[in-house]
Amino acid sequence: MTAAPRSGHRRTRYPPGPGFHDGEKLDAAAAKFSIERHMKMPGSQRRSEIAPTRPRST
Known part of the structure; x- marks a missing residue:
């Protein structure tokens, strides 16, 4: 999982x-x-692990 700097978004690749x-x-x-x-x-x-993220707008 990677986090974009200051964006609050996380990207997970499988x-x-x-x-x-x-x-x-x-x-x-x-x-x-x-x-x-x-x-x-x-x-x-x-x-608590997920809370710091925000939904990605589409």
Whole structure:
């Protein structure tokens, strides 16, 4: 994972063909869902790791 200087954005690159433990394909939509779930889930232990980032505008 790399962070752009002073932007609050992070970019994560994965090797071709990554997936979840259940065999589901890891794509941008799945990654976004996972990050948003951790941000909203009560008691999430990942929220503090993700909180400093901002959504990327499209």
